Amino acid sequence: MPVSSAVRIENVVKRFGSVQAVKGISLEIPERSLCGFLGPNGAGKSTTIRMIMSIIAPDSGRVEVMGATALAMKDRIGYLPEERGVYRKMKVGEFVGYMARLKGVHPAGLSRRIDDWLERLALPGVAKRRCEELSKGQQQKIQLLASIIHAPDLLILDEPFSGLDPINGRLVTELIRAEQARGATIIFSTHQMHTAEALCDKVVLINKGEKVLDATMRELRAKHDDRGLVCEPRESPRAFADAAVARGLAVRARPHENGTVDLDLADGTDAGDAMEAALALAPMRSVALRRMNLDDVFVELVGAADGTTAKGARIDA
Amino acid sequence: MPDRPQQSYLGKIWLVAWREFRHTALTKGFIFGAVAMPVVMFAVIAVLPNLLSKQQPPLRGAIAVVDPTGTVVPRAKAILERRPTVAELAGELASNPPETTAERVDAMSQLSSASDQVVEVEWRLETAPDAVASIKSSLAKGELIAGASIDPGALDPAKTAEGVEIFIPSSLSPKHIGQISRALRKAVEQERIARSGVDPGLLTRLADTPEPKTTRISPKGAEAKENTELRFAVPAAFMFLLWICVFTSANYLLTTTIEEKSNKVMEVLLAAASPMQLLAGKILGYSMVSLVILVMYGGLGVAGLSAAAMMDLVDPMHLVYLVIFFAMAYFMVASMMAAVGSAVSDLREAQSLVAPVTFVLIVPLMLWMVIIENPNGLFATIVSFVPPITPFVMILRLTATTEQIPAWQTVLSIAWGFACAVGMLWVASRIFRVGVLMQGKPPTPRELLRWALVR
Numbered sequence: 094m095p096v097s098s099a100v101r102i103e104n105v106v107k108r109f110g111s112v113q114a115v116k117g118i119s120l121e122i123p124e125r126s127l128c129g130f131l132g133p134n135g136a137g138k139s140t141t142i143r144m145i146m147s148i149i150a151p152d153s154g155r156v157e158v159m160g161a162t163a164l165a166m167k168d169r170i171g172y173l174p175e176e177r178g179v180y181r182k183m184k185v186g187e188f189v190g191y192m193a194r195l196k197g198v199h200p201a202g203l204s205r206r207i208d209d210w211l212e213r214l215a216l217p218g219v220a221k222r223r224c225e226e227l228s229k230g231q232q233q234k235i236q237l238l239a240s241i242i243h244a245p246d247l248l249i250l251d252e253p254f255s256g257l258d259p260i261n262g263r264l265v266t267e268l269i270r271a272e273q274a275r276g277a278t279i280i281f282s283t284h285q286m287h288t289a290e291a292l293c294d295k296v297v298l299i300n301k302g303e304k305v306l307d308a309t310m311r312e313l314r315a316k317h318d319d320r321g322l323v324c325e326p327r328e329s330p331r332a333f334a335d336a337a338v339a340r341g342l343a344v345r346a347r348p349h350e351n352g353t354v355d356l357d358l359a360d361g362t363d364a365g366d367a368m369e370a371a372l373a374l375a376p377m378r379s380v381a382l383r384r385m386n387l388d389d390v391f392v393e394l395v396g397a398a399d400g401t402t403a404k405g406a407r408i409d410a
Numbered sequence: 411m412p413d414r415p416q417q418s419y420l421g422k423i424w425l426v427a428w429r430e431f432r433h434t435a436l437t438k439g440f441i442f443g444a445v446a447m448p449v450v451m452f453a454v455i456a457v458l459p460n461l462l463s464k465q466q467p468p469l470r471g472a473i474a475v476v477d478p479t480g481t482v483v484p485r486a487k488a489i490l491e492r493r494p495t496v497a498e499l500a501g502e503l504a505s506n507p508p509e510t511t512a513e514r515v516d517a518m519s520q521l522s523s524a525s526d527q528v529v530e531v532e533w534r535l536e537t538a539p540d541a542v543a544s545i546k547s548s549l550a551k552g553e554l555i556a557g558a559s560i561d562p563g564a565l566d567p568a569k570t571a572e573g574v575e576i577f578i579p580s581s582l583s584p585k586h587i588g589q590i591s592r593a594l595r596k597a598v599e600q601e602r603i604a605r606s607g608v609d610p611g612l613l614t615r616l617a618d619t620p621e622p623k624t625t626r627i628s629p630k631g632a633e634a635k636e637n638t639e640l641r642f643a644v645p646a647a648f649m650f651l652l653w654i655c656v657f658t659s660a661n662y663l664l665t666t667t668i669e670e671k672s673n674k675v676m677e678v679l680l681a682a683a684s685p686m687q688l689l690a691g692k693i694l695g696y697s698m699v700s701l702v703i704l705v706m707y708g709g710l711g712v713a714g715l716s717a718a719a720m721m722d723l724v725d726p727m728h729l730v731y732l733v734i735f736f737a738m739a740y741f742m743v744a745s746m747m748a749a750v751g752s753a754v755s756d757l758r759e760a761q762s763l764v765a766p767v768t769f770v771l772i773v774p775l776m777l778w779m780v781i782i783e784n785p786n787g788l789f790a791t792i793v794s795f796v797p798p799i800t801p802f803v804m805i806l807r808l809t810a811t812t813e814q815i816p817a818w819q820t821v822l823s824i825a826w827g828f829a830c831a832v833g834m835l836w837v838a839s840r841i842f843r844v845g846v847l848m849q850g851k852p853p854t855p856r857e858l859l860r861w862a863l864v865r
Contacts, residue, residue: 146681148847167683167684172681174674174681176674178675178677179673180670181673191425192682195683197417
């Protein structure tokens with residue numbers, strides 16, 4: 094059964110003066126998926142998100158949100174902008190209530206609902222406090238709450254983890270998972286590759302206004318897993334690395350200071366056979382399949398575009 | 411997808427409007443500033459002069475006068491001590507109550523200037539012509555509160571009244587100087603009249619200039635009693651009321667819009683409502699704030715006039731015009747403030763954009779006298795049709811006089827004014843739409859124009 098798209102954008106272009114912020118991006122985000130927007134600072138992630146939200150209009154191209162425009166679907170979308178803001182003098186409960194009412198939530202039972210949510214966000218009893226009395230992290234959670242209080246079908250979060258401590262970061266991660274489980278489609282942008290790796294079904298990598306990667310995690314793993322081994326020889330890692338390349342076991346071998354050696358396997362090499370060959374080559378503490386690392390993918394794709402050899406840059410890091 | 415209730419287009423506008431109203435008008439700051447403050451000020455203005463007039467410092471001490479004829483001192487003494495007290499004036503008013511507005515105003519000013527001041531002055535009569543030196547030394551030692559020398563020549567009705575000198579110590583208050591000086595001048599005048607043999611009563615009657623009763627006859631033949639002071643006061647009050655109501659709330663609109671931008675709350679709002687809904691909600695919300703101020707201040711004015719039985723000064727039609735021109739003025743000024751507020755990032759940047767607007771709007775404040783003087787004059791007629799000041803000038807003209815403004819001008823100014831207000835709202839919405847998302851350097855007026863005109 095074909096999965097329908099929550100967001101579909103086609104060949105979208107946006108310029109600001111002489112700067113082309115988005116250069117013809119097309120993508121589709123299936124319903125109920127959890128999609129990560131990755132990319133370096135100034136890549137065009139927020140601009141793309143703002144166009145999806147119809148906050149700014151593209152110069153050309155088409156944006157479709159749940160089969161219509163975001164303007165028509167405003168009440169079914171939750172949005173956490175990159176730049177956080179609350180009404181400083183407003184009480185927390187009032188602020189969240191105001192946003193909920195604007196999104197069409199019925200006032201009956203609303204304050205109860207807000208209290209429950211505040212409890213869930215580890216902010217019990219702050220409803221009567223003014224927003225300005227809360228810490229920055231707390232304000233951020235309040236704003237996140239304001240974007241999900243109306244149980245949106247599409248949730249767009251621009252850098253939801255920035256500025257959060259690990260405990261709150263985990264809390265937000267769980268919240269995002271719960272929203273997906275409820276049935277929402279989620280798009281979030283982040284710099285934190287490990288979070289994206291842990292959460293996403295799909296990642297879109299944007300660099301310099303262009304989409305450089307658009308794949309599901311399954312596709313990424315299929316492509317990048319099994320393409321390398323991480324070996325920990327009992328003796329000299331450098332000698333093992335040289336031997337592995339000399340015997341044709343790997344096309345590249347990189348010894349690390351912690352005593353492990355990364356082996357890049359030649360295309361078509363069976364990972365199982367390679368592991369056996371590595372064990373036969375030298376006494377080993379451990380041999381493992383190298384798992385896909387989004388950080389590496391990011392550095393490789395973005396670095397390639399910047400003209401630096403990403404892998405080389407990483408070896409001695 | 412689950413079936414979910416959606417907020418209607420107008421529902422969102424109303425939510426925004428109510429939030430703005432609630433967080434502006436229902437705050438302690440507003441209630442104190444816009445509601446309690448005028449009440450307190452009114453009370454202070456009404457009560458303070460009375461309190462002050464009753465607390466005049468007593469006039470105590472000795473006054474030495476070189477009066478060779480000995481005729482001036484007794485007269486001066488009598489004049490200084492015989493001043494009507496509040497109680498006397500009140501008694502007089504009770505037996506002979508004022509009938510016209512002008513008489514009432516007159517009685518009130520008399521009452522406020524009357525006092526129960528204590529006067530305990532010992533007059534010392536010096537007859538030696540050379541006593542001036544000793545008076546001066548006594549003054550220097552602080553033994554006297556004043557001294558004077560009257561040249562007998564000043565009392566001669568055949569000559570001019572010259573040769574009266576007054577000496578005072580440096581510590582005497584201006585009020586007391588005035589009282590003593592007046593008593594001596596009056597005493598010399600009385601003595602001169604007495605010496606001339608003319609009946610003082612006749613002289614008073616002769617010097618009495620007529621106080622003409624002015625009646626204004628309208629082109630239709632209707633008569634109205636003319637009251638010059640109030641003829642100026644009433645239109646000015648209407649115009650200032652309009653000005654204060656509109657500017658107070660438009661200023662709130664400006665500052666809250668800037669605050670939403672600098673707080674970054676704007677983007678959150680834009681994810682929930684369109685720029686048009688936000689703008690409409692804000693303008694509606696602050697129109698309610700403005701109305702509260704209008705009702706507050708206007709109501710206070712009407713209550714004050716009713717209390718003083720002076721409601722005849724205000725034609726009910728004036729109140730209708732007030733509401734019409736209030737709406738016009740509010741939408742004009744609010745749209746400008748919303749546009750500026752959306753375009754800038756802080757209040758300081760707003761100042762430079764608002765300055766030209768404020769400059770134009772100050773015109774009616776500076777020229778209200780000219781407009782009231784000649785409400786059908788060329789200047790008044792022309793400025794009635796200059797958009798942002800149309801409502802302020804028209805309310806001045808319409809309330810200025812019983813003289814009729816040509817009906818076509820009233821109708822045209824209302825039609826033209828509202829057309830301009832709609833145009834300004836449209837331009838504001840175009841600027842607002844672009845401005846709310848702009849950060850950084852404030853736009854130039856030219857850029858604002860471009861925002862208004864681009865797709």
